[in-house]
Every structure is written in structure tokens, then in C-alpha cells.
């Protein structure tokens with residue numbers, strides 16, 4: 001990446017004027033399954049009524065699925081909704097700190113701000129992986145919440161389960177550790193931690209998950225936290241009444257009914273991730289090792305240029321100027337279009 005490179009213009013790619021491949025927001029490229037669409041249509045016929053305020057049916061289904069009592073769950077309008085409630089409940093005093101890695105999920109700074117917390121950011125370590133030692137060392141008397149995004153957005157990297165357990169053991173009691181597992185379903189590395197399995201015996205741990213990515217319901221806004229009952233109750237205490245709407249509840253229940261079909265799609269996306277990552281590596285672009293539904297290219301100064309070249313070719317990716325580019329894994333056709341741009345961009349040997 002450091003060698004000077006002749007200026008190669010990306011090849012223009014044929015596309016229909018109206019077609020833009022959306023690989024910028026880590027969405028699922030597939031539309032809702034017919035059974036999920038049907039549940040949503042049915043829910044549409046009942047929207048004159050308020051939703052079930054306690055989301056009882058969905059909560060029970062999730063509790064069953066996770067093997068925990070319903071009291072260990074807290075639902076929200078997307079996992080960012082859950083984060084908002086959680087931070088509102090646990091960030092109480094002036095100067096209370098929320099600690100997280102950086103770069104990580106772009107919503108964390110904003111969510112911390114609106115909870116009137118102070119953001120403390122710890123740079124990722126080698127390989128764009130969370131530097132858990134540095135994070136543990138950064139915990140101080142004002143730290144209220146530590147967020148570990150696993151896999152990390154925007155890099156896709158995961159922390160090994162054993163490292164995570166050692167890290168959790170080092171965090172003082174009373175400091176909440178939130179594992180953001182928005183991309184859990186895409187993880188194939190057996191060494192990566194499963195947050196829910198770490199909950200027993202760890203009263204300050206919270207696992208946050210979402211229906212937005214693997215389950216393809218980003219537009220409905222539904223996510224949840226699993227924690228020990230006192231923590232889950234504190235999160236629930238901050239929820240907005242009727243914040244989880246009836247279509248979201250119905251769509252999520254229908255998705256749990258169709259889980260096998262949805263996870264088959266996830267498997268396809270994982271195959272595409274591996275294919276696309278290999279192709280990018282062959283081009284010398286060295287994507288970070290991703291366990292999510294996106295790939296990170298640490299292009300540094302060339303990030304903005306790559307983003308613009310993708311847009312020109314009809315692919316929306318997420319460029320972080322000066323840092324890198326995050327490419328969501330979409331349909332094979334969409335991924336191929338991004339790869340064609342990358343081929344025109346790659347360093348020449």
C-alpha cells in the first residue's frame with residue numbers, strides 16, 4: 001500500500017441508471033421472506049390499536065430461544081434504542097464515562113452524548129482488533145459502561161473468547177460491560193466469544209443483539225439486551241412506553257419462526273464474504289479478517305478516492321476519509337461490482 005502507484009482510473013462499469021448497489025449500511029440485501037411479509041401485512045390491519053406494551057409474545061419466544069427467563073430481557077427500537085435506554089439508566093452523574101474502542105460503531109459517541117456521558121476512546125490494536133489490555137487499563141473511577149463491539153463495526157474483527165473472559169475478570173464490579181453482538185450470526189470462527197454463554201456468574205455483563213442485520217429487519221427497528229435480572233430491569237425502567245411497535249413485534253416473531261430459512265441466507269452471505277475477501281487479498285488490498293457481513297480496507301489516504309470510484313460505478317460503500325472503506329457484503333452481483341472497482345484501484349506489482 002505504501003509503494004507509489006501510477007494513477008489508474010477505475011474502469012467504468014455498465015449499469016442501469018437507477019440501479020445503485022447499497023453496500024454502505026451493513027443491511028441484509030434480501031427482502032423479507034414471504035412468511036415475514038405476510039405477518040407484517042396482518043399487523044398492518046391492526047395498527048389502529050396500541051402495540052402490546054410488554055412485547056410479551058416476542059419476549060417469551062426470545063427467552064425460549066436463549067434459554068433464559070423473560071426477566072433477563074429488555075427490548076428496544078433497534079439495538080440503538082436498547083443502548084439509549086441502557087446509557088440513560090447507567091450514566092447518572094456529571095463526568096460519568098463510557099469507554100469503547102475506536103474506530104468502532106459510529107452511534108456510540110452520539111448515544112453517549114445524548115445520555116450526557118463522557119466518551120473515552122481506546123484505539124484498536126494490531127490487526128484492527130480491540131486492544132483489551134489498553135481498555136482494561138483505561139477503566140477508572142468514573143467509568144460506568146464499557147462497550148465491546150464484537151465483531152467490531154467497521155473492521156469486522158473479533159476478540160478471542162479466552163481474551164474476552166480474561167478482560168471481564170479484570171473489570172471492577174459495578175462497571176457494566178456491554179457486548180454489542182449485532183453481527184453474531186455471521187461469526188464462523190469457533191474461537192470467537194459467544195456473549196450469552198458468558199452471562200452466568202457475571203452480573204455486570206450485558207449482551208445486545210438485533211434483528212436488523214442477519215434477520216433483515218433494519219427498517220422495523222427491533223433489538224434486545226440479555227442481562228442478569230437487576231440490570232435488565234434497570235434498562236427496562238428507561239424504555240419509552242410503546243417504543244417497540246406492533247409490526248416490529250410481529251416481524252420479529254415471524255422471523256424466529258423462519259429462523260432456519262433466514263440462517264441459510266446468512267450462510268450464503270458468509271460464503272460471499274469469504275469469496276470477496278479472498279479476491280480483495282489477491283488484489284493486494286488486504287482486508288481485515290472479518291467475521292461479520294462487511295469487509296474493511298484500511299486504505300488510509302486513499303479511502304475517499306475508493307469510495308468515490310465505487311459511487312461512480314454504482315456501488316454505495318462507506319468511506320471513512322483518511323482511515324478506510326467498509327464494504328457490506330451484498331448479492332454476488334453487487335460484490336462483483338465492488339470487486340471490479342477494487343481491481344482498477346489495486347496497487348500494481
Ligand SMILES: *Cc1c(COP(=O)(O)O)cnc(C)c1O
Pocket residue numbers: 026077078079080081105149152153180182209210211212213218221222223
Ligand atoms: C448495525 C449495528 C447495530 C444495529 O442497530 P439497530 O439499531 O439494531 O438497527 C448495533 N451495533 C452495531 C455495531 C451495528 O453495526
